Amino acid sequence: xxxxLSHSVNLLKGKQITLQFWFKPKALxxxxxxxxxxxxxxxxGERIVCSDxxxxxxxxxxxxxxxANLPTTTTTIKVIILGRPDFKAWVDNATxxxxx
Numbered sequence: 001x002x003x004x005l006s007h008s009v010n011l012l013k014g015k016q017i018t019l020q021f022w023f024k025p026k027a028l029x030x031x032x033x034x035x036x037x038x039x040x041x042x043x044x045g046e047r048i049v050c051s052d053x054x055x056x057x058x059x060x061x062x063x064x065x066x067x068a069n070l071p072t073t074t075t076t077i078k079v080i081i082l083g084r085p086d087f088k089a090w091v092d093n094a095t096x097x098x099x100x
Contacts, residue, residue, distance in 0.1 A: 001091070005077040012098060013074035020065040021081055021094040025056050029086050032056060036066040037080040042073040061092075 005012065019036045033053040040047055051066035070077065081091060 001081040003079055005079065005096075009074060009077055012077060013070050014072035016067060016069045016099045017077075018065060018067040018097045018099075019079045019094075020063065020097070022061050022063050022092045023056075023081075023083075023089040024061045024092075025059055026088040026090065027086065028057060028059065032083070032085060032087065034062065034064050034081070034083045034087060034089070036064045037082060038066055038068040039076075039078040039080060040068065040070055040074050041076040042071045044071075044073075 017038065019038055021036065023034055025032070033055045035053050036051040038049045040049075049066055049068035051064050054062050054064045056062055064081075079096060081094065083089065
Protein backbone atom coordinates (compact mmCIF):
# COMPACT_ATOMS: atom_id res chain seq x y z
CA UNK A 1 0.00 0.00 0.00
CA UNK A 2 1.29 3.48 -0.75
CA UNK A 3 0.17 7.08 -0.85
CA UNK A 4 1.70 10.06 -2.65
CA LEU A 5 1.65 13.20 -0.50
CA SER A 6 1.73 15.66 -3.41
CA HIS A 7 -0.84 17.94 -1.78
CA SER A 8 1.25 18.18 1.43
CA VAL A 9 4.82 18.59 0.16
CA ASN A 10 5.06 22.28 1.03
CA LEU A 11 3.76 21.62 4.56
CA LEU A 12 6.10 18.67 5.21
CA LYS A 13 9.43 19.65 3.63
CA GLY A 14 12.06 20.71 6.13
CA LYS A 15 10.38 18.68 8.89
CA GLN A 16 10.87 15.37 10.58
CA ILE A 17 8.01 13.01 9.71
CA THR A 18 7.04 9.68 11.22
CA LEU A 19 4.90 7.03 9.54
CA GLN A 20 3.45 4.48 11.94
CA PHE A 21 0.92 1.69 11.52
CA TRP A 22 -0.40 -1.38 13.28
CA PHE A 23 -1.10 -4.68 11.54
CA LYS A 24 -2.48 -8.09 12.40
CA PRO A 25 -1.55 -10.88 9.96
CA LYS A 26 -4.27 -13.01 8.39
CA ALA A 27 -1.69 -15.61 7.30
CA LEU A 28 1.65 -16.64 8.79
CA UNK A 29 4.04 -17.57 5.96
CA UNK A 30 7.60 -18.43 6.99
CA UNK A 31 9.98 -15.46 7.04
CA UNK A 32 7.17 -12.94 6.54
CA UNK A 33 7.72 -9.33 7.56
CA UNK A 34 6.26 -5.86 7.30
CA UNK A 35 8.09 -2.58 6.78
CA UNK A 36 7.31 1.14 6.64
CA UNK A 37 9.06 3.37 4.09
CA UNK A 38 9.25 7.08 3.41
CA UNK A 39 10.33 7.87 -0.15
CA UNK A 40 11.32 11.40 -1.07
CA UNK A 41 13.02 13.31 -3.87
CA UNK A 42 14.99 16.53 -3.66
CA UNK A 43 17.86 18.18 -5.57
CA UNK A 44 20.24 15.40 -4.47
CA GLY A 45 18.05 12.61 -5.88
CA GLU A 46 15.77 9.84 -4.69
CA ARG A 47 16.00 8.50 -1.15
CA ILE A 48 14.12 5.81 0.75
CA VAL A 49 14.16 5.61 4.54
CA CYS A 50 13.04 2.18 5.80
CA SER A 51 11.97 0.88 9.17
CA ASP A 52 13.46 -2.29 10.54
CA UNK A 53 11.70 -5.39 9.28
CA UNK A 54 9.01 -6.51 11.73
CA UNK A 55 8.87 -10.30 11.47
CA UNK A 56 5.63 -11.86 12.59
CA UNK A 57 4.94 -15.38 13.76
CA UNK A 58 1.62 -14.95 15.57
CA UNK A 59 -1.84 -13.63 14.70
CA UNK A 60 -1.54 -10.59 16.99
CA UNK A 61 -1.15 -6.81 16.49
CA UNK A 62 2.32 -5.47 15.64
CA UNK A 63 3.50 -1.84 15.34
CA UNK A 64 5.83 -0.55 12.60
CA UNK A 65 7.44 2.91 12.67
CA UNK A 66 9.84 4.87 10.45
CA UNK A 67 11.08 8.46 10.78
CA ALA A 68 12.75 10.66 8.15
CA ASN A 69 14.12 14.19 8.14
CA LEU A 70 12.95 15.83 4.93
CA PRO A 71 15.23 18.45 3.39
CA THR A 72 13.74 21.89 2.71
CA THR A 73 14.33 21.19 -0.99
CA THR A 74 12.00 18.15 -1.03
CA THR A 75 9.76 18.04 -4.11
CA THR A 76 8.10 14.61 -3.81
CA ILE A 77 7.01 12.41 -0.90
CA LYS A 78 5.44 8.95 -0.81
CA VAL A 79 4.71 6.79 2.26
CA ILE A 80 4.66 3.03 1.82
CA ILE A 81 3.40 0.05 3.85
CA LEU A 82 5.25 -3.00 2.57
CA GLY A 83 4.93 -6.67 3.46
CA ARG A 84 6.72 -9.76 2.20
CA PRO A 85 6.52 -12.47 1.02
CA ASP A 86 2.72 -12.82 0.96
CA PHE A 87 1.48 -9.98 3.17
CA LYS A 88 -2.17 -10.45 4.06
CA ALA A 89 -3.11 -8.45 7.13
CA TRP A 90 -5.51 -6.03 8.72
CA VAL A 91 -3.91 -2.58 8.88
CA ASP A 92 -5.14 -0.06 11.42
CA ASN A 93 -4.17 3.28 12.93
CA ALA A 94 -1.86 4.37 10.12
CA THR A 95 -0.63 7.83 11.11
CA UNK A 96 1.75 10.46 9.79
CA UNK A 97 3.10 12.93 12.35
CA UNK A 98 5.50 15.86 12.02
CA UNK A 99 8.04 17.48 14.29
CA UNK A 100 8.55 20.37 15.01
